[in-house]
């Protein structure tokens with residue numbers, strides 16, 4: 001079974017995707033880490049994230065980079081949303097994600113374009129959302145816990161800017177696939193959000209394929 005989980009920054013999609021992977025015994029890929037890895041390479045080489053050629057030159061990296069804690073910084077997330085708008089960067093990362101999705105037995109992937117571009121035939125698609133203010137509060141708490149000293153206002157501004165860039169780009173913009181189930185986590189605890197996700201997967205996976213677009 002392939003499960004696609006999309007949504008904006010800090011909506012809780014990664015938390016849900018990891019929990020679903022555990023629940024169903026499936027491998028999980030946080031595709032945002034791939035764009036963050038490109039961003040980290042750009043930053044380390046002091047390249048220009050706005051220049052497509054600089055970003056493309058940073059797309060070749062080993063899987064080991066995906067475990068680098070520097071990927072989780074606010075700065076890496078911001079630059080990731082700049083490099084991810086370049087069509088050639090998306091093209092360079094496409095096959096890596098498709099191979100992961102199509103491995104025998106299935107997989108769970110989370111990101112922005114899993115249900116629309118990477119795995120349009122996924123068995124189950126979820127689109128996770130929460131209000132910008134709630135997402136900013138969650139991300140702020142997470143960054144503070146990790147020792148990053150950043151104001152709530154700055155996190156909220158960053159989330160709004162990222163939402164805007166991710167939704168407006170021409171290539172694979174952030175949007176809910178027509179056949180994705182919407183899951184608003186704004187007023188759900190993590191446990192309640194995960195339970196809701198599992199019940200959506202159960203319902204959707206049991207449906208005949210012709211109903212999937214409804």
Ligand SMILES: Nc1ncnc2c1ncn2[C@@H]1O[C@H](COP(=O)(O)OP(=O)(O)OP(=O)(O)O)[C@@H](O)[C@H]1O
Nearest residue numbers: 009010011012013014015138142185188189190193
């Ligand atoms: N339902 C929830 N209630 C409260 N906190 C939550 C909930 N879901 C997730 N969180 C917390 O919010 C933060 C962001 O969640 P998560 O990393 O899952 O979001 P994301 O959508 O994957 O973000 P990103 O796109 O930036 O990777 C984490 O600290 C997580 O523990």
Ligand SMILES: Nc1ccn([C@@H]2O[C@H](COP(=O)(O)O)[C@@H](O)[C@H]2O)c(=O)n1
Nearest residue numbers: 009031032035080081084111112113162
């Ligand atoms: N499938 C994806 C995943 C991510 N991005 C871009 O990367 C940025 C960082 O992603 P996080 O999920 O780690 O926050 C994000 O803002 C997107 O610009 C993407 O384009 N497609």
